[in-house]
Amino acid sequence: MPQRPEARQRLREIQAAFGRSLRADDAGGPDSALQESADVRVADRMAVYRNNTRHNFRNALELAYPVLRKRVGNDFFRQLAHEYQVAHPSRHGDLHWVGQDFPAWLDVRLAGSDYAWLAELARLEWACEEANVAARNEPLALERLASIPGELLENVELRFQPSLRLLRSSYPVWSVWQANQGDDAGAPVDLAAGGECCVVTCSAERVAVYRLDATDFALLELLVQGSPLGPAVRTSAADAAVLQRLLAWAFGEQLVVGLSSSAPA
Amino acid sequence: MRTRPDVGWIEAHTENYFHDGGPGVRALERARAFYPLSLHGVGLGLGSADPLDRGHLERVRSAVRRFEPALVSEHACWGHVDGEHFNDLLPLPYTEEAVEHLAARIREVQDYIGRQLLIENLSAYVAFAASQLDEGEFLAAVVERSGCGLLLDVNNAYVNARNLGLDLESFFAALPRAAVQEIHLAGHSRRRLGQHEILVDDHGSAVCEEVWSLYGQALRYFGPVPTLIEWDNDVPALEVLVAEAHRADGILREFHAAAA
Numbered sequence: 446m447p448q449r450p451e452a453r454q455r456l457r458e459i460q461a462a463f464g465r466s467l468r469a470d471d472a473g474g475p476d477s478a479l480q481e482s483a484d485v486r487v488a489d490r491m492a493v494y495r496n497n498t499r500h501n502f503r504n505a506l507e508l509a510y511p512v513l514r515k516r517v518g519n520d521f522f523r524q525l526a527h528e529y530q531v532a533h534p535s536r537h538g539d540l541h542w543v544g545q546d547f548p549a550w551l552d553v554r555l556a557g558s559d560y561a562w563l564a565e566l567a568r569l570e571w572a573c574e575e576a577n578v579a580a581r582n583e584p585l586a587l588e589r590l591a592s593i594p595g596e597l598l599e600n601v602e603l604r605f606q607p608s609l610r611l612l613r614s615s616y617p618v619w620s621v622w623q624a625n626q627g628d629d630a631g632a633p634v635d636l637a638a639g640g641e642c643c644v645v646t647c648s649a650e651r652v653a654v655y656r657l658d659a660t661d662f663a664l665l666e667l668l669v670q671g672s673p674l675g676p677a678v679r680t681s682a683a684d685a686a687v688l689q690r691l692l693a694w695a696f697g698e699q700l701v702v703g704l705s706s707s708a709p710a
Numbered sequence: 711m712r713t714r715p716d717v718g719w720i721e722a723h724t725e726n727y728f729h730d731g732g733p734g735v736r737a738l739e740r741a742r743a744f745y746p747l748s749l750h751g752v753g754l755g756l757g758s759a760d761p762l763d764r765g766h767l768e769r770v771r772s773a774v775r776r777f778e779p780a781l782v783s784e785h786a787c788w789g790h791v792d793g794e795h796f797n798d799l800l801p802l803p804y805t806e807e808a809v810e811h812l813a814a815r816i817r818e819v820q821d822y823i824g825r826q827l828l829i830e831n832l833s834a835y836v837a838f839a840a841s842q843l844d845e846g847e848f849l850a851a852v853v854e855r856s857g858c859g860l861l862l863d864v865n866n867a868y869v870n871a872r873n874l875g876l877d878l879e880s881f882f883a884a885l886p887r888a889a890v891q892e893i894h895l896a897g898h899s900r901r902r903l904g905q906h907e908i909l910v911d912d913h914g915s916a917v918c919e920e921v922w923s924l925y926g927q928a929l930r931y932f933g934p935v936p937t938l939i940e941w942d943n944d945v946p947a948l949e950v951l952v953a954e955a956h957r958a959d960g961i962l963r964e965f966h967a968a969a970a
Contacts, residue, residue, distance in 0.1 A: 455805075456803070456811055457760070460759050460788055460791040461792060463800065464792060464794060468794075478803075479836045479838060480836070480837040480838060480841075482874075485906045489903045489908070490835040490836045490873075490908065491836065493835040493901070493908065494800065497798045498796045501797045534795075535795040535796070535797050536793065536795060537753070537795055538753025538755055538763055538766045538789060538795050539725040540797050577733070578729030578732040578734070579729070579731055607731075651733060
């Protein structure tokens with residue numbers, strides 16, 4: 446039976462008024478649509494929904510950004526979460542995605558303040574969040590690469606786990622992340638220590654975050670972008686020793702899931 | 711899964727398993743090998759007047775195909791308007807228009823995923839002036855027009871009786887008996903507001919004695935229906951959760967024995 450358009454229109458008006466009330470900071474409600482009761486005021490009843498909506502949104506952010514929350518404290522995190530919810534209301538029925546724009550929003554919100562570095566920390570935590578829900582493919586053993594004749598290695602391209610994320614920061618956010626994994630306050634990190642090259646992936650059981658030196662990281666970036674081994678080494682500042690070290694690490698951490706050979710130019 | 715508790719079946723929130731992979735998805739795949747599964751959605755907002763989120767629906771279908779649950783459920787609620795999702799289970803006015811709209815959406819979802827949906831009654835904190843039906847009549851009409859089943863949340867019914875004066879006998883009597891295929895039991899919290907209090911369905915504590923008693927009453931209406939303990943906030947030690955499930959099993963067994 447086709448639905449009458451006017452039916453949906455009336456329902457829509459009620460829901461739009463309800464939505465406006467949920468967004469409002471005051472204690473009002475869509476009074477005309479709601480039944481008054483003798484005991485609890487409509488405004489107090491609506492506050493339950495308003496609290497639920499804000500709590501659920503904040504809770505999703507807290508789950509995605511535990512280190513950031515730990516570093517700024519509950520009160521400031523709560524304030525940031527509320528401001529962010531106003532600026533970027535949820536667009537999904539799945540709460541997992543509400544934190545997606547948080548790093549970019551923090552870039553602007555904290556620009557010029559002593560907390561500007563937190564946007565980079567948030568970017569690292571969101572990479573962890575993405576890695577944590579990515580598919581995992583069967584990893585290849587290093588022996589597979591070793592079985593390829595030497596003259597063909599030049600043109601070999603590697604494929605990596607879908608969870609792999611690379612981040613270059615200007616603050617030492619890997620060190621901050623690492624120092625705040627326990628329940629305690631976390632050791633202080635010198636924020637003037639400079640940037641770090643971070644690699645995020647997810648093993649069979651958990652997210653792992655690594656710090657690479659700049660040369661290894663630059664080579665890995667090229668390989669992830671699809672550059673064959675030979676051109677990647679020549680483009681980066683790496684030498685054969687760096688390539689060997691990086692490949693041993695990447696295969697050892699089960700990051701490589703495929704090999705293919707491109708035709709020589 | 712290391713301890714593999716002695717429970718008959720498990721339920722998971724569908725939205726938590728929308729992803730391509732990750733430790734959570736793998737854990738549910740392992741659990742699925744040992745237990746029958748129910749997938750319980752919280753994010754479709756079936757009663758929203760705004761268009762259904764097709765991307766969300768596609769992910770529900772993928773999850774159903776991947777995990778092959780015995781039961782698939784959602785709520786008699788709305789959740790989004792003007793493009794904004796409130797990520798809460800928001801109440802519908804009990805009107806003919808809302809019945810028609812919700813039933814149409816349920817049919818659309820059932821056709822798309824190729825499965826019957828069970829629709830859960832909500833905990834509510836407000837009632838709409840426009841309502842023409844009571845909650846039981848509303849749900850019965852939705853079942854009749856959509857072919858869905860019902861997931862009866864006994865705690866939600868109790869909360870609505872306390873918050874909004876729902877007549878529980880009439881509520882149970884109005885629901886089509888054969889449609890009720892699953893029961894939820896859960897805890898709630900009490901929020902004091904001046905001289906009064908409001909009960910909030912938060913799944914953060916043990917099932918209260920009044921709800922256990924109401925559960926027995928529900929079984930007399932609906933027969934021995936598979937029952938789940940929902941406790942997903944302030945989650946206790948596994949033994950505590952399993953003990954609640956065993957208490958429900960015991961009541962179900964008593965019902966069976968008495969009926970035999």
